[in-house]
Amino acid sequence: MAVTTLFRLLCGALLAAALSLAPPAHAGDEGPILIGVSGPFTGGSSPMGISMREGIRIAAAQVNAAGGLLGRPVVLLERDDEARNERGAQVVQELIREGVVAGLGIVNTGVALASQRFYQQARVPVITSVATGSLITRQFLPPQHPENFVFRVSANDTLQAAMIVEEAIERRGLTRVAIFHDATNYGQLGRDDLERALAERGIQAVAVERFQLRQADMVTPLRRARAAGAQAILTYGIGPELAQIANGMARLNWRVPLIGSWTLAMSNFIDSAGPNAEGARMPQTFIPEPNTPQRAAFLAAWQENTGNPRIPVPPAAAQGYDSMLLLAAAIRQAGSTDGDAIREALEDLREPVEGVIMRYQRPFDSINHETIVSTARIYLGEVRAGRVVFAYEEDRRRASAP
Template identity: 85%
Template structure:
């Protein structure tokens, strides 16, 4: 691991607007003394927990590095962490509790439905929230002008419109398949993902030969899989989470059906790979980060993960990297604002000056008044493949692209 911490290395690259951080300057006079409280919410138990726990650890690593470097505006970062259990209702309740506890911003949120249910409370309180993981295309569009002159919702993950386009490109353009089945879960995530897939297919004049909706914790996928095969599907495109995706892969293996499995980024979840075992091999999915030290920055992050967790394995590498980066971006905005006021932080995020060297990417003007997404192009994402029980680059050109800072 490099002798300097990743955060200190990042500080040296950042603009003079962040000089207050390196000098340990205090907050504005109207700010209360004490730690800067940041809410962190996500599913830390249940089927979505590999994503939530990976994200939380990434945020923790970044916060620890910030505090080791003197905090933000000379004040330590305090994370208020809450398990939303992937429940829309629980997520909404947590958002209100965190705001009452005095958080200056929120980070996290893994499930699309939870994001849509809970971020409205941040919006109403005029407190920024950076979605670290949830990918539903509607998330950053929930509070747009003219009804909402200011939008307090930001995101660092790859939205489903981009992912669906990549999934369809892999199936149709690269593999030459025209008869595909769409399997999606019954959550907001699955329903909106299905819509994105169907739109991406329609742009190529293709309609899925089968569309199958399944419940969370549904064990038997054989019946819908048989329908899809009987309809002549050449590939299965998925939108769900790990446990049910494993049931799909295992069901296909039981049937002896060797069609490609191509889906959203959740095919990288540890509980898909572990539960499907050899049947997960070859599954492909979009990824913002693949666990390889392709740059010194990523190598430093992986070393920090090993040091903090005692494990080489990251259950869901993109969730960890996105969590880490969301903390750094928020820190940069607070430092630039020179305040923990919600409007000042939002304005700083929309006009972030300098460079933030993250794990997913190096951020330069990552947001604007009208763009609250850091990832806006397929070129910002890679295609991963399960190989040997972990996710690697599906294409060598993607690996080469990832070596560029």
């Protein structure tokens, strides 16, 4: 069966299911429903941002093909935050002034912490599609903030750090590890999570190396880590600098495992490191295999919309897609675009949402604003032949289970 035909059949079934769950559309000519989408669409973080944006676009197109929301079309207002904290804050304020009823996106932890406060102040819900810093959904908690308008679909760094350390210490039996992290909020908070996960096992990193964005020389800190007896490198950074680490290890002819956060799946790490990326391992919420009908439809839609089967950062794309579906379900249930009504609906979604990452059944409540609360929905990926695949067959089987 042709890919396009398969895509149409699968999407038709998914859209029919979505329509069956929706309340009757509201009549009226109120104009489109505006949803803000922000992320880094240029620069070193752009593979994540572009993947996320395309995932959101695919989901929004499906929502509109099914009649929109409350009888109105969805329009995405997209803004490039350039992975800069100050730009991210400016972008969110602009989107709120333009009348968005909710926000989606945000890739970089620092940008999220700097910008989501404006959504909170305006009482406009935001579903963070990608950023993983553990503080993100805890920035506005009671009693200081009676209602929290920040939700998330990505896997937070506390969970990821636990998986990274488990892979290095328990599965591989290593006891001497080095931590390499970038100087952003993401890197520094990720380092903290790694150090806590190591401390729970009575282990301290033999070296901790902090590097800047666009830093080219990783050989010098790698030499220090090697001299300290490191048996593995644990990372928290993004693609370009992670590639410098892998390439620096190759120049030193130092072959130790490279295990890090989910960003080791970024296309600009894999492409820039080339053969030196092989074997790198990282937690992933989505590895692009058509092992469920929803994933098959999504992968077909990606190729249909982009003309390219390769997704630069698959988890970012899948999480973007799911965040749009969850928001759409909340707006349908609320029967309103009021921010408080949407937040209340997100905290009590009564009908399941068939996503790419998972089937969401009451994913949030008034206390928990995370869809992923354990490692059960996270898998260990590995770079093989220039693509990310399941590191363990048991994870592949688990991901295929209903």
